[in-house]
Amino acid sequence: MPLQFADRLNNVETSAIRELFKLLGKPGIISFAGGFPDSAMFDVEGIREASNAALSQDPGAALQYGATEGYGPLRDQLAQFMRQKGAKDVASDQLIVTTGSQQALDLIGKTMISPGDKVIVEGPTFLATIQCFRLYGAELISAPVDGHGVKTDDLEKLIAAHKPKFVYLIPTFGNPSGALLSAERRKQVLEMAVKHQTLIVEDDPYGDLYFGEAPPPSLLALSSTVPGSRELLVHCGSLSKVLSPGLRVGWMIAPAELLARATMCKQFSDAHTSTFAQATAAQYLLAGRMPATLDKVRAVYAQRAQIMGDALRRELGDAVEFVQPQGGLFVWARLTGAGGKVNDGNVYAKRAIEQGVAFVPGTPFFCANPDHATFRLSFATVGEDKILEGVERLAKAV
Template sequence: MQFADRLNNVETSAIRELFKLLGKPGIISFAGGFPDSAMFDVDGIRAASNAALAEEPGAALQYGATEGYQPLREQLAAFMASKGAPDVAPDQLIVTTGSQQALDLLGKTMIGPGDKVIVEGPTFLATIQCFRLYGAEVISAPIDGDGVQVDALEQLIAEHRPKLVYLIPTFGNPSGATLSLARRKKVLELAVKYQTLVVEDDPYGDLYFGEAPPPSLLALSSEVPGSREWLAHCGSLSKVLSPGLRIGWLIAPPELLAKAVMCKQFSDAHTSTFAQATAAQYLKAGRMPATLANVRKVYAERALALRDALRQELGDAVEFVQPKGGLFVWLRLTGAGGKVADANVLAKSAIEKGVAFVPGTPFFAQNPDHATLRLSFATADVDKIREGVARLAQAL
């Protein structure tokens, strides 16, 4: 068959391919980037779906507006206000089929063959693939424990004049890094100075341990005049409520939002109205704060257990910055004591020892660091985390 040329720019997700190796009985996986299904508020979601069918069955089961189910848009605007962004009106956001669709819509509306985009190095693998699918040249900006290095980012923007800059400022995937408050303001200033769209992807911002992170770029945009005109914000309920609902949203300037709605009409007409009605009822019922408090507590315990196990079992063979939230720890193998220094090599021996992780190489759009790897602590309890790290030490 004669496939589209655009497919030459992408390949199957290395993470999805890795899952094919996980059929071995008893394997402990740090590979997945998904939440623990044991913590889903099944009773709350069941009550919400029942309420959706009881109150507006016709609307919940019928075709809906491409922009989204209006009661959900209103609830999401209120949800954003509770997170420090009070000036988001319901008509300033559209509901997407997960935040992944929001990224795809941004690719469709903004990127043409040969256009340049800047991402963090490392960043979310699916974003690299999505943007490349539309013909982008994807350029990496360096990061550290405080997120993207803004001086280097400005140099790259000035040099390449990208169509957009894509960032995960809070508890990045895979890095776990959190962009500092000062750097957040600088990013918004750069957006205005160079009139460059900044895309803020924020699926993990509610999953903080202890102290809340700095305000989102969206929340801070009111402090940097003109920045809201150059900012798109992607949100999701997948990591905090349920990925199966496939509820995400996109907040963007009116002209961009209109183009995104047009492209969404071609893709799926609208996000599932039943899922939207269920999510609207759930948010309306006020159960989200308790749900968030529970998942924060559990994930914080697991993150600390992973930190302690890594220090005890692997010692100076690895380097990492302890995340303050999210789902991931980003490691770098040092090779100390003659240990393995290539995560791709380690991944194969780790599977043989009964533990899985994702090597860091695919998360880089340029100049991959083969010594890096991502561990997710979300789906393993404390005992499995300890055992998994012990197995990882054996593989080293």
Template sequence: MQFAKRLDNVETSAIRELFKLLGKPGIISFAGGFPDSAMFDVAGIQEAANKALTENPGMALQYGATEGFGPLREQLAAFMATKGAKDVYADNLMVTTGSQQALDLLGKCMISPGDKVIVEGPTFLATIQCFRLYGAEVISAPVDANGVIVEELEKLIAEHKPTLVYLIPTFGNPSGATLSLERRKRVLELAVQYKTLVVEDDPYGDLYFDAPPPASLLALSSEVLGSREWLAHCGSLSKVLSPGLRIGWLIAPAQLLSKAVMCKQFSDAHTSTFAQATAAQYLLAGHMPATLAKMRKVYASRAQAMMDALRAALGDAVEFTVPQGGLFLWVRLTGKGGQLADASVLAKKAIEAGVAFVPGAPFFSQNPDMSTLRLSFATADEDKIRDGVARLAKALAA
């Protein structure tokens, strides 16, 4: 068969491929980016689903508008208002099948073959794949513990004149970094100055451990004149309610949003109306604050347990960014004392020792750091985390 040439630029996900190796009994996985299924509010979701089927079953089970189910769009706008984005309305928000679809729609609408886009180094692997699928040259901007380094970002924007800049400012995947307030404002200023679309992906922002993070770029855009016209915001309920509902959303300038709606019509017509009606009832019932509070407490404890275990078991063989929230710990093998410094080699040894993680290299669009790895603390309890880190230390010493 002759396949589309665009497929030459992409390969299957390293993370998805890794899952094929996890069939070994008793393996402890730090590999996935999943929320813990034990955190799902099954009773609340069941109540919401029942209400959706009771109050208007015909609507909940019928085809729906491509832009999204009206009551859910209203609830999502209200949800965004609680986070400081007070000028978001149902009409400037479209519901997507997970935020992954929002990114795909942005790629379809904005990227032509040969265009340049800038992402963080490292960043969400699926975004690199998505943008390359549409023919983009994906350029990497360096990050530190405070997010993308804006001075370097500006140099790259000025040099490459990208079609868009993609950022995960809050509890980045995989970096765990949080963009500082000062840098957030500067990013918005750069968007206006260079007339460059900035895409803010924010699936983790509600999962903070202690103090809330700085306001989103979307919320801050009211303070930087003209920045809203160069900003797209992707949100999701996958990490805070249920990935299975596949509810995400895109907030963007009107012209871009209308193009995204058109492209979604060609893709899936609309996101599941039943899932949307269920999510709308859940938000309307006011369950989300308690659900988030529970998740924050559990994930904060697990993150701390993992950091403590790494310090105790691996010492100066590793260093890591201390996350303020999210699901991930971004670790670097230091190679001190002659120890292994290649995470891809360690990954194979770790599987043999009964623990799995994702090597960091696939998260870079350019110049991968082979010493890095991503550990997720979300799905293992604290005892398993300590056990898994002990296995990791054994693999490193092997």
């Protein structure tokens, strides 16, 4: 007898990125496809000291079951971390610790989305978000973006027309776009949230990975300047891109009513995020090592991003267009088709694999009306020499 799976699975499919990784076993492949940090950047010694401190200072708490809301000392440290980044009034009881920020998005889906509900996302946006929200039956609506993030005039028209359950944005160095939402547009987003009484979900896993000047304050930090907006804002954060994805430590700051329901749903899925991982993260933040770690990571990624951008302009010329990233992990590029060259990212990806280099075509990152000419490159995990060699290979494939 065939298994009868839940109808909700009809709305999703296997990640195109995961499928692409199956092709990367070919010897000699240079991969710009990953969306993860460089493991060489992990502060292994600092994490080792933090885990030892967690086991020596309170081993019972680190190894025992814990509160679903999160390990108390870590919630305190995360609240302080957010206050240092401008969200001055964040208290520990206003956040829950999640198993990566991905779980925060899943909890938002569980608590907020009923089948048929409309949700606005950026076009393009994080692929896993598209899959997650569709799993819960959302009808996704795409809001256009440019090099400065979501186009707020278009976004407000979509909010007025569709009255969505919420709007999901990655304002700071988004995945895959790398775009940085301007300070002016950030305030406009908060103002339209109040005007239309629409919940805004701010996903911020990359905000600390800036090159040069710090980005504008988060929507959460700016909400104090727009009366009524804080009650209409959810903020998701993560240590995955700046400390270690293996710790699986994220958090969600949300209105009390939503936080309570998200905590209840989290009880059903994993009871709580690993207490040992939480205790380790708490000790790491308490030790004050994060600023030096961030300085190191920013410098390395900034250099790699510049080398990749320069190489793309030199090797591919007018065959490709992109905005030089100011932070994050990605270059979001678009094929122009100039001179009769390839203008489809999916075709280009296959040709690039034949030349020994991999990236992710842009199509899967759109919930609707995909721009097939786009593609995403990650510079984070590739050394400088390999970046140059990889871009030379891309030039042969175009």
